[in-house]
Amino acid sequence: MPVGAASWSFTEDDFGAITQSLNRFLYESGARCALLVDRSGQLVATVGEQPKFDPTAFATLTAADFSANDQLAKLIGESDFNSLFHQGERESMYLADVARRVILVVLFDNRTTLGLVRLKMKLTVEELTHLFQQVFARPTHAQGGAPGLLAGADDEIDKLFQ
Amino acid sequence: MSMINYASREINCKIVYYGSGLGGKTTNLEIVYGKVQPDTRGKLISLATETERTLFFDFLPVDLGTIRGFKTRFHLYTVPGQVYYNASRKLILKGVDGIVFVADSQVERMEANQEAMQNLYDNMAEYGYDLTKMPFVLQYNKRDLPNAAPLADMQAALNPGWEITDPAKQRVSPDPTHAGENLIEPLPTGEWIERAQYYEAVAVTGDGVFETLRGISKLVLKALA
Numbered sequence: 591m592p593v594g595a596a597s598w599s600f601t602e603d604d605f606g607a608i609t610q611s612l613n614r615f616l617y618e619s620g621a622r623c624a625l626l627v628d629r630s631g632q633l634v635a636t637v638g639e640q641p642k643f644d645p646t647a648f649a650t651l652t653a654a655d656f657s658a659n660d661q662l663a664k665l666i667g668e669s670d671f672n673s674l675f676h677q678g679e680r681e682s683m684y685l686a687d688v689a690r691r692v693i694l695v696v697l698f699d700n701r702t703t704l705g706l707v708r709l710k711m712k713l714t715v716e717e718l719t720h721l722f723q724q725v726f727a728r729p730t731h732a733q734g735g736a737p738g739l740l741a742g743a744d745d746e747i748d749k750l751f752q
Numbered sequence: 753m754s755m756i757n758y759a760s761r762e763i764n765c766k767i768v769y770y771g772s773g774l775g776g777k778t779t780n781l782e783i784v785y786g787k788v789q790p791d792t793r794g795k796l797i798s799l800a801t802e803t804e805r806t807l808f809f810d811f812l813p814v815d816l817g818t819i820r821g822f823k824t825r826f827h828l829y830t831v832p833g834q835v836y837y838n839a840s841r842k843l844i845l846k847g848v849d850g851i852v853f854v855a856d857s858q859v860e861r862m863e864a865n866q867e868a869m870q871n872l873y874d875n876m877a878e879y880g881y882d883l884t885k886m887p888f889v890l891q892y893n894k895r896d897l898p899n900a901a902p903l904a905d906m907q908a909a910l911n912p913g914w915e916i917t918d919p920a921k922q923r924v925s926p927d928p929t930h931a932g933e934n935l936i937e938p939l940p941t942g943e944w945i946e947r948a949q950y951y952e953a954v955a956v957t958g959d960g961v962f963e964t965l966r967g968i969s970k971l972v973l974k975a976l977a
Binding site for chain 2: 597598599600601602604605628629630631632634635644646647650651653654657658661739740741742743744746747748750751
């Protein structure tokens with residue numbers, strides 16, 4: 591696989607473990623919804639109340655927001671900001687870095703408080719960091735692991751574009 | 753950085769349209785948005801200035817079909833054309849799987865094209881990505897204009913090829929989209945070079961837009977195979 595296209599995959603077991611951890615977090619914190627977004631802007635998972643907005647667009651903007659803030663951090667002499675908070679009149683969001691590759695976004699409203707969300711999020715971020723480190727440590731096709739999902743699918747790919 | 757999501761059975765890939773200002777990058781996305789079935793695309797997001805110049809990026813997700821039971825979702829991004837916004841240009845390249853370089857064919861934009869190409873190489877290198885080893889195509893846009901430079905000049909300036917030293921790769925490889933031309937071939941001097949695929953386009957009318965998208969998407973999927 592070419593440099594710059596390091597792929598990663600995400601199994602149903604990973605999804606199960608992540609969902610479990612996030613459901614517990616939502617229950618304990620009173621937040622409405624949690625989304626996981628990878629740093630390149632792709633939505634990995636949504637747990638809790640299904641958002642009414644377009645989650646794909648939301649994921650892209652979240653990654654851009656986080657990346658822009660990373661650069662702002664560097665300009666003021668910090669290596670990064672590992673969390674961000676956006677406060678609205680009714681809805682607020684809290685974003686936190688997970689394993690340097692994924693962003694956890696939590697949406698919450700007036701039924702809970704920033705303090706509680708923050709407190710409960712700390713433990714969840716630790717859990718998720720551990721989980722994602724395992725996901726990323728898994729050998730990919732490029733590193734000599736199992737053959738890729740699309741191995742030998744050249745004909746099918748050609749057909750897709752006919 | 754493509755992501756295969758076994759839980760939602762999706763393959764997600766990121767394609768970035770790069771190039772100098774006013775070259776037609778945003779137009780490419782607008783044409784794709786306007787012409788594909790609404791159920792196969794998401795919202796077109798534009799972070800632009802009041803004068804419609806891209807400030808941060810434009811974004812459009814499209815589904816290109818199913819392979820082995822997995823939906824192929826491509827996230828198309830453009831970068832700001834102006835060098836002034838280089839910091840945000842660089843951010844968009846993070847995790848990119850394929851690049852389309854949109855060049856403005858007008859003779860007087862040649863220098864701006866070359867600067868943007870150099871800037872692309874530099875920004876990619878900062879992430880440790882090697883443009884010669886990943887899916888990469890060029891689109892020569894605005895071919896309908898009277899002041900468009902000849903294709904040979906565009907190729908010489910923007911796609912002269914990179915040297916291939918690996919003897920295993922030194923085999924003539926024809927260009928699938930241009931009969932009689934090769935992507936890999938030896939030069940008269942004996943050294944072997946490889947060029948990126950290129951497409952001619954008039955993005956405002958839609959000509960060449962889908963050919964380019966198909967070309968890059970295919971390369972990205974084949975890189976995963």
